[in-house]
Amino acid sequence: xxxxxxxxxxxxxxxxxxxxxxGCGDGKDNHQATGQWDHLLTPGPGEFHQISSYxxxxxxxxxxxxxxxxxxxxxxxxxxxxxxxxxxxxxSKDPDYLRRIALKMYWDGEDLPSVAVPLGxxxxxxxxxxxxxxxxxxVSSGGFYSYLPMPFTEGAxxxxxxxxxxxxxxxxxxxxxxxxxxxxxxxxxxHAMWNRDPRSTSSSxxxxxxxxxxxxxxxxxxxxxxxxxxxxxxEGDEAFWVDGQFRGQGTGTEDYFNGGWYFQDGPxxxxxxxxxFMDPDRGRVAAYRxxxxxxxxxxxxxxxxxxxxxxxxxxxxxxTVAYWYQVEPHRPFPDLPxxxxxxxxxxxxxxxxxxxxxxEVVDTGGSLQVRLPVPRPDRYDVxxxxxxxxxxxxxxxxxxxxxxxxxxALNLSLPSYxxxxxxxxxxxxxxxxxxxxxxxxxxxxxxxxNPQRVGTEYSPALDSLYGPEADPDPDISxxxxxxxxxxxxxxxxxxxxYVRLNPHFQPSDWVAAYAQSFLFSPSxxxxxLLLGADDGHQLWVNGELVSERQGRHIxxxxxxxxxxxxxxxxxRVLLKVADLDGGWAFHxxxxxxxxxxxxxxxxxxxx
Numbered sequence: 035x036x037x038x039x040x041x042x043x044x045x046x047x048x049x050x051x052x053x054x055x056x057g058c059g060d061g062k063d064n065h066q067a068t069g070q071w072d073h074l075l076t077p078g079p080g081e082f083h084q085i086s087s088y089x090x091x092x093x094x095x096x097x098x099x100x101x102x103x104x105x106x107x108x109x110x111x112x113x114x115x116x117x118x119x120x121x122x123x124x125x126s127k128d129p130d131y132l133r134r135i136a137l138k139m140y141w142d143g144e145d146l147p148s149v150a151v152p153l154g155x156x157x158x159x160x161x162x163x164x165x166x167x168x169x170x171x172x173v174s175s176g177g178f179y180s181y182l183p184m185p186f187t188e189g190a191x192x193x194x195x196x197x198x199x200x201x202x203x204x205x206x207x208x209x210x211x212x213x214x215x216x217x218x219x220x221x222x223x224x225h226a227m228w229n230r231d232p233r234s235t236s237s238s239x240x241x242x243x244x245x246x247x248x249x250x251x252x253x254x255x256x257x258x259x260x261x262x263x264x265x266x267x268x269e270g271d272e273a274f275w276v277d278g279q280f281r282g283q284g285t286g287t288e289d290y291f292n293g294g295w296y297f298q299d300g301p302x303x304x305x306x307x308x309x310x311f312m313d314p315d316r317g318r319v320a321a322y323r324x325x326x327x328x329x330x331x332x333x334x335x336x337x338x339x340x341x342x343x344x345x346x347x348x349x350x351x352x353x354t355v356a357y358w359y360q361v362e363p364h365r366p367f368p369d370l371p372x373x374x375x376x377x378x379x380x381x382x383x384x385x386x387x388x389x390x391x392x393x394e395v396v397d398t399g400g401s402l403q404v405r406l407p408v409p410r411p412d413r414y415d416v417x418x419x420x421x422x423x424x425x426x427x428x429x430x431x432x433x434x435x436x437x438x439x440x441x442x443a444l445n446l447s448l449p450s451y452x453x454x455x456x457x458x459x460x461x462x463x464x465x466x467x468x469x470x471x472x473x474x475x476x477x478x479x480x481x482x483x484n485p486q487r488v489g490t491e492y493s494p495a496l497d498s499l500y501g502p503e504a505d506p507d508p509d510i511s512x513x514x515x516x517x518x519x520x521x522x523x524x525x526x527x528x529x530x531x532y533v534r535l536n537p538h539f540q541p542s543d544w545v546a547a548y549a550q551s552f553l554f555s556p557s558x559x560x561x562x563l564l565l566g567a568d569d570g571h572q573l574w575v576n577g578e579l580v581s582e583r584q585g586r587h588i589x590x591x592x593x594x595x596x597x598x599x600x601x602x603x604x605x606r607v608l609l610k611v612a613d614l615d616g617g618w619a620f621h622x623x624x625x626x627x628x629x630x631x632x633x634x635x636x637x638x639x640x641x
Contacts, residue, residue, distance in 0.1 A: 080116070080212035085109060087207040098205040100196040108207045109192040114217060117184035117192075119210035123177045124153070128198035132159055134373040135202065136195040141223045142188040142362070150367050151228040152376055153178075153194070155355050158310065158322045160257030161378055166303045166310035170253065170324050173310075182252070182357070184224040185217050197373025222249050222359035227367050230353035231342070232379070233261070239270070239339040240352045249360025251330035251338065253323065256291070258352045259378075260317035261385045265296040266588075267350035268319075270341030276332050287340065291321040316382075317350075349385035351378075374424045381427045383419055387465035395460065406444040406464050410562060410595065412625040413437050414444060414466040427462040435469070437627055468592075471626040472531030473551045473607070475635040477508050477522040480547025481539040484612045491586040493570035493612035495546035502548040503574075506608050508636060522550075524635055527621075531591060535611065535618040543615040550608045551622075552637030555600040556630055563607070566593035566621040570612040576605055589619040604637040 087108075089095040098106040109117070128134060132154025139149035154160050157171055157178045166172040171180035184190070192209075196202050231240050242254060260267050272290045273283040284290045288297050292307040297319065301312050306327065311320035330336060336358070342350045370376065383389070388406060396403040408414060414436050422428035436444045444466060479502055484495035501512035501520075511521040527533035533549070536542045555561070565573060565581060568589040573581040573596065581596045611620050624631050 078215075080215040083115075083211045083213050085111075085209045085211055087205065096206065098194075098202075098207065100194065100202040100205055102196060102199050102201060105193050105195040106205055106207075107191065107193055109190055109209060109211075111186070111190045111211065111213075113189065113213065114187050114215065115185070115190070115211055115213040116215045116217070117186075117190060117209055117211050118181065119208075120180040120192075121177055121206075121208040122153070122179075122194075123206045124202065125204035126198055126200075126202050128200060128202075130377045131198050131202070132161075132163065133376040133378065134197040134199070136197065136370055136373075138193045138195065139184070139224070139226075140191040140193075141184075141186045142190075144362070146366050148223055148362075148364060149226040150370055151226050151355055152370070155228050155255065155257055155353060156180075156226060158255040158257070158320055158355070160320060160353060161259075161311055161313070161318055164301075164310045164320070166308060166322075168303065168308060168322060168324060169305040170326065172303070182224060185215070185221050186223065187217060187221055197376075199373070220361045222361055224357075224359055225249075225364055226355055226357045228353065228355050228370065229368075230351070230371070230376070232351050232375075233383075234267075234342040234346070234348070234350050234352055235385075237346050239273070239341045239346055240354065242272070242338040242340050242354045243336060243356035243358065244365065245332065245336045245356075245358060245360060246334065246365040247360045247363065248333050249336075249358055250325075250332065251336060251356065251358045252325050253357035254290075254325075254338070255320070255322040255355045255357075256287070256340075256353070257320045257378075258350055259313075259319070259382075261349040261351070261382050263315065263317045263382075265314070265317055265319070267317075267342045267348040267352070268296050269344040269348065270346065271344075273339045273341075274330065275335075275337040275339075276330065277334050277336075288321075290340075291323045293321070297321075351382075374426075381419065381429055383427055383463045384465055386467075387417075387419070387463045389463045390460045393464070402447070402460070404446045404464070406446055406466055407442055408444055408466050409442070409592075410625055411627050413469040413627050413629060415469060416444065416446065417465040417467060418461045419463040419465070420461045425462070430465065433464075436466070468623075468625070469629070470531060470591075470623050471629075471631060471633070472527060472529075473553070473622045473624075473633040474527035474529075474531060474533070475633060476525050476527065476533060476549045476551050477635050478525050478535070478538060478547055478549045479512065479520050479522045480535075481541065481545035482520075482547065484544050484546040484614075486544045486614075491569070491614060492584055493546070493614065495612040496570050496572055496582065496584060496610070498546075500546075500548070500610075502550075502608070503610070506548070506550055506606065508550070525549075531621045531623055532589070533620050533622075535613070535620070539618075542618055543613060546610060546612040548608065548610050549620070550606060550635075552604045552634045553600065553607055553624060554604050554632050554634065554637075555602060558602050559600050561598050561600045561631070562625040563596040563598055564592040564594070564621075564623050564625065565596055565609075566590040567609070567611050568617050568619050569614045571620070572610045574606075574608040575599075576601065586614055588617065589621055591621045591623075593621075604634070606637065 133152045135153040138147040268287040271284045274281040306324040309321045394405045416433040417430040418433045419427040566589040575598045
């Protein structure tokens, strides 16, 4: 053992005494240790009060029953204090009670609320009640809780509004309040605001918060879903403007919430951030982030925006709650929408659909004539979204098939339509869906080199001439410079035209591959190919380069419209797709108004 460890006990005691003595004296050099719970070490002037929905008659009816359209006053206090804890649990027959019950909070006699949020969204729950245990607030085994301090100097009023349209059978409430607490002046009171874009078709970002005054943002929760049942809207970035100055932008929505890759590992709940709910089938997510350790402080104003997809190009239902403290007065909030309009989407009208309110409608006396815009000549299935109770869209029904051989609109006659609703002759929306003539049968060969250029999204493979470009004969093979022989193999796309390349090639990052198929046309004509490719690509028809694009992309159906000259008979379509990393896929189809064209992997089918 070393000499220090061999020191006799009396020696250790002497050493500790000397160290303690060194910390005593005139106090100039003293260091007072502090800890997270040191506020518990000194008696304070505040008085504890517990306020709840307990049965004051001595019975066990410890709850509020709230009539339809009525409200319950949870707290109505005078004087000075701090709400230290809130706890709520609800029994309601309404499946949408999370959104149709609202919480409102008023401080110090104000007429306009400082908190106006649907109950579920206040606790980060807009789709369904899910276990979530962040430090400031969450949902734990059936109960909603909040430990965010809510100070008041003259009074506090907390109200629950029942917009469910039926009796809320049991609304349980419990609060810990410190009366007479010492508060600094001026005091920053608690605020929370709900803002929802139910259909983000605007090119502007979603506004999370616009505050005026002095204060600090302490948290944000998000409840969102994509209209295409995907998570593409998570490509959007958050951005901050503090005191009129731009203060930076993020790298993606899931990154702001401290996740990554579209929350690839699923739901989780951590002290300061989490994703308590995900539904990949509908593109739904609920997430939260607390800025308790990194508050966003502002002196006169704060604006926080959140894009819906990169460049605001994704249609989504985006709802956020901003939580912040500020010195009053605060900027007035917009009124909460009516309870029915706050509900989560039941039927999603696709991004490509046209809302009836924006369409040209002519009443001819016996029928309604509607001009439905379409992107190009093609054959379309027309789906109609009837207007259901409350004006919300019902499940779509197929109105029929229509042919657009020219122009940019379909002329529809509507004496009636399937599923016609009771609240008006017109449906909510129409959706013209092309009869996709997908190329799903392909021959592919690869992988070929596409060396990574660090710091760029450039694919050198698009500058390289590999064997399939020189001779795409499906019966030949290609000798690689480093050894090995590559030959064509057959692959199939799925029913949506999606052809995934990752499963067919190793490696599948920083490589390229070729795919070819043949398109039969009964006559010489001008045609239109619709292409989506991940990432860079080149496309040839009968040896002529008709499309190319560098960069990082995702494969989206009908992303690129490519005009081509088709010859009578079989037309060779050759595609080179260069992958950077991650997903690797493509979609390809042909616009076919007369249903005369067809695809074959070999071009050897009967004509």
